[in-house]
Amino acid sequence: MQRRIASRIGMLLVAVVALFGVAAMAPASAAGDAVIGTLTGPDGSPVTGVAITVSNEAGFSGSTTSDAQGNFRVEIPEGGTYAIEIDVTTLPAGISLAKPEDASRELLILGGEKKLLVPLVSGEGGGTAESGTSSGSGSGVTGQQVVQLLADGIMLGILIALGALGLNLVFGTTGLTNFAHGELITLGAFVALLFNTAGLHIVIAAPLSVIVCAVVFGWGQNKVLWKPLRKRKTGLIAAMIVSIGLAIVLRYTVSLFFGSGPKTFEQYAGQAGINIGPFSTTPKQLVLAAIAVVLLAATVIWVQRSRIGKATRAVSDNPALASATGIDVERVIAVVWTVAAGLAAYAGIYLGMTQNSIWNMGQRILLVLFAAVILGGLGTVYGALVGALVVGVFIQLTTLVIPPEMKTVGALFLMILILLVRPQGLLGRRERVG
């Protein structure tokens, strides 16, 4: 029995390594050498979504967009002279380069991390920018800013819900607090990235990644790891620690094969924003959020209406009783793992397309997922959705009063607070807390 589990874990690892082996064949850049920097607007807020391209005469070319904190990083193969271009059309409305010549310059980079300074000013001097991204300008709290943050919060809430729903379904049916759920998100983004760099358009790479992740990392993970552990009657605490080990293994496997820098997809990386009424966003964000809503709605309807969905709820309530009434509990769990991994993979692609893909993206969002799940009620389907929306909106709105780099703090604090007053969560049932 022990040998069988060991060989199965081995199989899982071989699958992971084989999948990433393809990526390793791509010319890897020496880690460490990079052009980095932070884009900050004149009011001190981060400037997101600005496209930066670094290239040299030897034919190297790398590009990125600044992330939610305004940070960007382009890894370069070696020291030398590089041409650095900033796409001024991706600057938000009302912000332009202080020195127009910054848009295109040549720099001698000796090695290590070269910090690029890009002073920005308000006004339309520099480019033909006529669009805006997330960060609002101006000092005091304006009504428009609140509307913008509310919209951003709902978008973030939808993203969190994708992860939280899967986390809750797995917890409900198996009792496992899965610390490796964040890595399912990371894997979704990086498998899509793998297909994308292999030449597939992201529109094809994304659904392919969702399917591969659902089957390999959802159904497969349950099959080779968790099902045998359940058969051995491994305790829930022990299983939780196993999931932590798995999370570490997966996380550093991704970093081993893809490096530690953030990655972007080849298409739609630096998309110009659009204004819809009082708030501004990007078309890709709207499309991604719309698909996410459809996926979430489909999952909820599936849980409520379909035969296996009803069976899922029965198993969540009482596995022994469900089994006694003829429900194949193991089959339900296998389906739940598949659905959870698929939703998480889509969340990873969503995150990778709107910000960027980085090896620890799942770890960064995991605690926010837990906050959403605990807020809504551990193990409940609607709880995950409600909790995710509340946490998403709360995170964005708190940036009005606390620095943006601390916004996760608000969500974690909210979680601890809810545990004090209503430990079963908003929609949870009392006896679940025990």
Add this chain to the structure above:
Amino acid sequence: MDWAFVFSQTLTQALGITAIIYCLAAIGLNLQFGYTGLLNFGVVAFVASGAYAIGVIVLTFELSLWLAIPVAMGVAVLLSLLLGIPTLRLRADYLAIVTIAASELLRLTVRTVLPDYLGGTQGLNGKIGQQFHDLNPLPADFESLPVLTWTRQDLWVVIVGWGLIALFSVLMLLLVRSPWGRVVKGIREDEDAVISLGKNTFAYKMQSLVVGGIIMAFGGILWAVAKQSVQPDTFVPDFTFFVYTILLLGGAARILGPIAGTIIFWFLLAGIGEFLGQAIQAGWIDFLKPTDVGAIRFILMGLGLMMLMIFRPQGIFGDKKELALDAR
């Protein structure tokens, strides 16, 4: 390849300052998790609170290190109370999520707020341990021990560090053999049974959290004194998972578990790192870069944690009967 060099570097790390810091944290966790059954996933928060208390008192307020140590202990007690009051009544998995969240909350907060006092993202750097290093009794012309290549300053920290480990291990032995120890072990096995005997289990759990937290804070104190630097982003949850791996490797609920776990864990981790580094330099392995070694060490550690938990949850020296890990 220079095998003697690999061995000497590995052994120096396995017994060195970093290993001592992890060992102190593991001793504290052994009381909380091994004996009392509290799933504290915020170990790093206690270590950080000890280190930061020392840094702030010595560097920001320019007061004595000897005053800073009791303050650090006080901060650890305060943190235990803050963490314990809302969470000790909850089920084990809730406790785990809340404590890990609290440790991240703390890290994100100290790296942002009050940069004049806490040093922001750069943390506090300077002569934090000067008063301690001034007491170094080793001769000024001290070179190095035969195999263990510590500097004069590091050897002094190592001696005091292992002294602290011995002291806390004896304290633990006395604690767990006392009536108090029998009650906390009872809580781990069956809390309801202990309640029905009329014991206030909340108070016992809180005491265990506080005492364990103070021992962990000593890891942080040693950190600040030895490394003369306290940086927020070194206190990440991975530290906590390392400590769990160490404790589970050596055997939870065993006095010598944390010590055996630390030495074996760091010997393996450092040995693999040194070996891979040398092998890559010597050209034996050409599909890896020197910068990959760190990631490989983490992958092996994660695998080790999984295997331990699946095949031998009691660790190397633990007793499976004593450790009822399923706390639900």
